[in-house]
Amino acid sequence: MARVTRYSKFEGELDQLDSSELMQMIQEALLGQGMNDPYDPDPNARPSMDDLFDAILQALAERNMIPEEQLMEAMQADDIRETGLGQQIQRLMDKLQQDGFIRKEFEDGEGGGAGDPGDAKFQLTDKSIDFLGYKSLRDLMGGLGRSSAGSHDTREYASGVEMTGELKGYEFGDTMNLDTTATLGNVISKGFDNLEESDLVIRQAEYNSSAATVVLLDCSHSMILYGEDRFTPAKQVALALAHLIRTQYPGDTVKFVLFHDSAEEVPVGKLAQAQIGPYHTNTAGGLRLAQQLLKRENKDMKQIVMITDGKPSALTLPDGRIYKNAYGLDPYVLGATLREVANCRRSGIQVNTFMLARDPDLVGFVRRVSEMTRGKAYFTTPHNIGQYVLMDFMTNKTKMIN
Secondary structure, eight states: OOOOOOOSSOOSOGGGOOHHHHHHHTHHHHHGGGGSOSSSOOTTOOOBHHHHHHHHHHHHHHTTOSOHHHHHHHHHSSOGGGSHHHHHHHHHHHHHHHTTSEEEEOOTTOOTTOSOGGGOEEEEOHHHHHHHHHHHHHHHHHHHTOOOOOOBOBSOBOTTSOOOSOEEEOOTTOOOOBOHHHHHHHHTTTOGGGOOGGGOEEEOOBOOBOEEEEEEEEOSGGGGOTTOOOHHHHHHHHHHHHHHHHHHOTTOEEEEEEESSSEEEOOHHHHTTOOOOSOOOOHHHHHHHHHHHHHTOOOSEEEEEEEESSOOOEEEOTTSOEEEOTTSOOHHHHHHHHHHHHHHHHTTEEEEEEESOOOHHHHHHHHHHHHHHTOOEEEOOTTTHHHHHHHHHHHOOBOOOO
């Protein structure tokens, strides 16, 4: 029988919470560090143990899991960490570390227990990244009404992959997926000594393509402006996609690129705590780096999934300087961006854009990108972007590349 967690009045000690339950409760806080300060974002900010303490306290309070008397005592205390509630939360934090979900780190010059423990930073481990990816995927797939997926379907048939197609006579080069009944029917009347190649019958199979995907995540300032955090949902869907590919599409690859004033690849283990910065939007730089990563892949299908909310407004010049125009769609920036789109088309790379804004000029730009690469454009919101990205990935049809 599955364990049920009460989210009304919590009966018993908070110490009874296990780490996976606690991780589920603070998932959004762990991923939402990009919302550190909408007016003065710091891309180098790293969450501290104090931040973790506050996230756990808020999660427990929101779920009415703290007895009222204990909460009042803690709120009135000079130092909440010295109260019974504070000590329980500290034990929960220790449990997260012991169970391998977080790794506590000290700044240079600290360590050895010196200094305020709250000043220590923490990193999410591979275990926690996998957990967050699974949880995000489960939530998003629940919204789709689907449980799992196998591999990418194509319109082409090739013997020897998944025998779901029709029968056909054997031709040189086919894998010998013989249909025993049909082959014996051709041979039994004439005898095996007279067997000819034309008597062999194989069953066709759907060809399941392999895909290489680069996810481009916009981390410019606009992704947390206007009181809306668009970056956290983008990170959630990226983690869900990584988990989906690892568990359901083992032949596929996925890599992640953050683009802002410039662009850089980020490993999935660092993605959850990536930050927004006071940046512009260097779409051309992101597309250029994505192409470089995809050129190393030997896959049937190569695609870029771009999640953004802004018009291209920055460009890396040949000498390394960054040219910026905050208003976006500067002819110089736009021209360079569309040249990178054209390079994607020539390389057979499809660009699918998931746009979190609906500015008319932006809509026109996105449609142009889609037309040039025969990709798709989705105009979504932070609330439904996950369903759009996952549905597109799972239903993407492609032909064999000769």
